């Protein structure tokens with residue numbers, strides 16, 4: 001089975017590249033207005049974990065990549081290697097916030113629904129699921145090479161990728177109260193990128 005992230009291909013390729021500082025959550029600071037416990041799911045090298053810790057939260061930084069988690073260890077001892085396709089190793093109603101920046105858009109429809117259900121399970125009542133996913137505009141960049149697997153789901157250059165429009169986000173988050181959905185354009189690893197930010201309440 002192809003397992004680009006499980007085999008750590010992503011961070012082998014990106015770990016020495018410079019990641020532009022795009023901490024978009026600063027614009028949404030009002031949603032990080034309590035102290036408490038936050039899970040940064042698919043945290044990568046942890047630039048968001050770090051900022052959420054600065055906001056005053058205890059953060060569990062979780063990723064499938066040990067290369068990335070080794071970087072996070074420099075400022076957060078609370079790290080865990082997990083595969084979010086499996087049952088998340090946390091009890092019900094544990095977290096005040098689950099944060100997932102650009103990390104839940106690699107999966108089949110069935111896996112995506114399971115992951116979002118799991119996120120909902122581990123959030124406290126009134127807890128927030130905050131994050132972002134790739135926008136459908138990204139299709140222009142991959143259309144020459146991508147194989148269509150399913151609706152808005154592709155296999156491109158060795159990895160699966162899901163692209164979202166606003167209706168997709170609304171559909172996947174339908175068990176939550178959706179507080180905000182915003183479209184955003186940014187630069188990441190020197191490439192222009194469109195993504196959709198969501199803030200949802202359990």
Ligand SMILES: C[S@@+](CC[C@H](N)C(=O)[O-])C[C@H]1O[C@@H](n2cnc3c(N)ncnc32)[C@H](O)[C@@H]1O
Nearest residue numbers: 005042043044063064065082083084101102103
């Ligand atoms: C595009 S990076 C985003 C990283 C970080 N959230 C950020 O904003 O820079 C996607 C991250 O998801 C992680 N990831 C991919 N599949 C995963 C899985 N099945 N379980 C846990 N983490 C996964 C990758 O290792 C990678 O760190």
